[in-house]
């Protein structure tokens with residue numbers, strides 16, 4: 289079982305067997321962490337913090353309740369035979385690492401080579417968002433984005449590039465404030481054709497940030 293399949297199996301198992309705590313329980317957990325940080329959750333400035341944190345979690349982890357395949361379900365075939373690369377550069381990635389729950393902030397570029405049909409371009413950005421708004425490793429997120437497009441659209445190839453900073457590395461631990469992590473996944477023609485891959489990388493590097 290490869291890492292991606294393993295992760296998917298775990299996600300499915302998690303969803304069906306682990307009961308979600310109540311909002312009140314989640315807020316209580318935040319109060320515990322506030323005490324662990326050394327503060328007093330009863331003081332005025334922190335009274336509403338558990339509520340705010342739980343609300344923020346709903347935003348940061350909204351990807352668990354969304355289905356990337358469903359977003360990619362609607363395709364357009366009337367594209368006058370257009371068959372070259374469709375590429376979105378400079379998409380923001382806002383995720384959290386699964387090891388420390390610290391922010392991962394960066395940029396993603398995604399391209400695919402359509403096989404007859406194309407998808408609404410906003411749907412590609414939504415797929416990036418769905419997988420980034422979860423607890424992630426950068427490698428898993430990159431592979432999941434490619435896999436979702438591959439499975440839903442059966443294109444001739446998919447390319448995904450992510451360049452991100454992990455705050456677990458920049459603000460704690462090894463404290464390397466400038467280090468970026470780059471991950472890529474290539475499938476189909478992108479994997480087989482180095483020229484195509486280089487074209488993708490060139491356009492990606494030229495356009496991002």
Ligand SMILES: Nc1nc2c(ncn2[C@@H]2O[C@H](COP(=O)(O)OP(=O)(O)OP(=O)(O)O)[C@@H](O)[C@H]2O)c(=O)[nH]1
Nearest residue numbers: 385386387388424425426427454456457460461462
């Ligand atoms: N491969 C990979 N590693 C990650 C990612 N995000 C964070 N990590 C790393 O996960 C590792 C967790 O290491 P551990 O030794 O279990 O935890 P730790 O003691 O907090 O490690 P340090 O971060 O080195 O202080 C660290 O090396 C992190 O840099 C990611 O997206 N991909």
Ligand SMILES: [Zn+2]
Nearest residue numbers: 385387388456
């Ligand atoms: Zn981390």
